[in-house]
Amino acid sequence: MDSRLVIARRELASLRREKTIVLALAIQLFVAAFSSVLVVGLVSLYAPGAAGGAVAVDVGVTGDAAGDLGPVVEHGDAMHATYYDTESAARTGFQHGDVDAVLVADRLNSGRTYVDATVPDGSFVTTVVVSRLKTALSRYERQRRAELSTRLDRQPLDLPPERGGSTYHGFTYTVLIPALAFLPAFISGSIAADSVAEERERGTWDLLRSAPLSIPAIVDGKALAFVAIAPVQVACWFALLSLNGAPIHNPLTTLGFVTALTGLLVVGGIAAALAVPKHREAQLVYSFGALGAFGAASLLPESPQNVVARLAIGSTTTVTWLTFAGALLIGVVGYAATRVAAGRVANT
């Protein structure tokens, strides 16, 4: 056991000496922060209610259904309706920047309302304006449907109430957290392959084998170091996210799941490096193999990404727990198998 710890410590020391892992962590942080800033920015633009009413949108309303549409527009968050008598007056107002959008609403004989919307092009405001108009016009559509309900065979369902929830809430859990959980796992496997490949290319592998150590013990030592660093990184992310108001529901289980996957990727990397003599090819086999494995795993009833998302957001099902148990089992079995196989391969 002691000799394995020595190997693990040696690997960690080399990572620490090179200090690049710090760089890699900093980069992960930077990217996460960058994407979060963008998403927060988008959320505040798309769903003004969620971020306390960001940009106010002024809408010029005209046409014979204007008296109908105006109050609906006015009813929206951070929206204001300005009435114009003629279409040309409204367009002039738009060009002068008095209003951000123009709606020309005409009632047709069929009872339908035709709305000609004009929005500014080529600026960030476009997105805001269009998404607000969509909300207002949808509300207007519901109101008109209710007024014409006698002409319908089936009635639309009433919408659930609005409580200021954001449909972008899920982004953190379904995209950011799975990405942050799998990136360190993948890197761990990759540097495990590097480590063994380098020993072989530099010729130190034979030295290591001449030490009083079995091959499985060497695999243990190397795996220990690389498996350990991934959950530590992920735990840091979870702590950071919790501080930022995105609580992780099953932190220990999620970390356990990540550890199991890391274990699989790390032994996969070591196996690739043992099976293939050259570093470059070993890396290729490992990357493609990991990619294929993730792709295949995505076909499960609950993909690994989905399991992490469900665990983190706290919406687990029986399948989630079965997948989790399966991952642990495959992790242990895969590890044991690779350990034995490594002994065989290295001896041939």
Place this chain on the structure above:
Amino acid sequence: MSPRRVLRIARWEAGRNVGTIDRRTAILLACTLLVIALVTPALVLSAPTPGEGVYRVAVDDANPYHAPVAATDRLSAVPPGANAVERGRADVAVVGTSGFVVADSAKGRAALATLRSATEAYNDRLMATEDDVAAAFPVTVDVSYVERGTRVSGSGGGTASDAGDGTGTATDNGGTTADDDTTADSGATTGDGTGTTTAAGSAASAGTAAPRVSGDASAPANTPGGLTPPFPLESLLLAFVFVLPLNVVIQSYGSSVLDERIDRRGEPLLVSPATRADIVAGKTLPYLAAAALVTVPIAYAVGAGVASVLAVFLLAGLFLAVTFLGALFARSYKELTFVTVTVTVVLMAYAFVPAVFTEVHPIAAISPLSVVVRDIRGDPFQLGGFLLATVPVATAALVCYGLGLGVYREEDLFTQKRLPAKALDALAAPLTSVRRVGLLTVALVPFVLIAELFAVAALFVVPPDIAVPLVLALVAIIEEVAKSVHVYAGFRNARFARSTRTALALGLASGVGFFLGEKLLLLTRLVGLSDLTVGGAAFGNAALGAGSLALLAAPLVLHVVTASVSALGARRSARGYAIALAGAILLHLGYNYTVVTTVG
């Protein structure tokens, strides 16, 4: 550089890749590729999303809200029961036909919002089966995107719109009120066209319904539900297809370069008559060819044109160039992996995140992928945007190779040093005279441009009150570092005498060099980036000088003074450099702040 030698080395390099793979490796590679080939179509068919069932709704099978829940990926139905929400079994519970119990958490509210939009979509699907189309979809919308005001975007198209009537509308005003088209799409009964022709003209162009109003099957085009804000996510995914294979290429490339450095394997090549440039060009050529080889078929498959291929190719050049430098600096494969991941992540972020805003915001133009996105969407080619997207990337790639060539020699190649020390060596290598310092400053300007564009891209959504000071500070830091880091490297590697006079001369050279190189930042004018508050703060300095001579001289004086300050510090020690650099940054910040508040 002799083309014959370059080609021979390139042939060796390519041959080494193919020839040395043994049978076991080949079988393993083939197996993994087979798995990927089998899995990909299945993935495309089933399209799993990571967000499946993250929100749980307690709803009875017989409840009308069960249908919208069942039809939505992110929602999963759980059996109702006493206190489903209180017990944490569900996030929202539907009680009867109109009662909703919502968990008091961000998740509960998000679940309710998701249920709301799911119900909206369900209603649209339900209404699509109605006979009376005018009552089922009582509102139709046409959206025209009109450029307004007197803002002139001096881009390649040059459609300077005057304040009269807006030009450049994305959707036609006429003839897109295609009621009949709508019903035909949703598979309901057609006909019943009584009175559905509108003031906007008959539905003559029914087949070409508004391109921007892309609806899914549930929400017919031209209804509010079918409105989508411009957000070219699909094109972005296509663009992603371009960049992914580059990772494999740079992994192999970095490995190959580092290979040369292990056990002095590259020595025979170094002592051969081939020059360093021959060797590096020869080693790079096969990988550049591989990048081109994967880019062209993908471009053909997704319908992108020559401009896209060129933009991606130049991006690939930068990927390779940075990997080359990384492989020259790394001490081990592990370190190389970190460097490769860093390169990938940063360049992907630079390429992707701004491209999300293609068509929404001029900031998108900084990314080479925006060229691809525009190309796929069939937008007209913009020379200004193309130049801004490609020139910084291409020049930065060239500079990386230049720096790498400087240290591609025996004494640097086979020594182990810490990464920053190696980087300083690379910076110091070309500094053989004071004049060279100025030239190197000019060469670093593309990196300054990329970093500043990145800063602007990161901060443009932040309110201007916070963003402008932050951008000013970042710009000061980036520019001062770019002006002085190689001066420090020169002193450290004893390229120059540590005298005050030398330091002042170096500061002058670096300052003048930066002043001239800074004119590259004028590229941002091409796409109207400087019209942004944030963009103006970052790039305003380069544009000064259109007015009086004093304004022209001010940036020159600033750059010379601050470069001299940091050079004087760099002359002494690392600590002296750090302190002097901080001073120079503050000086620069003060100047920038004054300029922005008085001029802008």
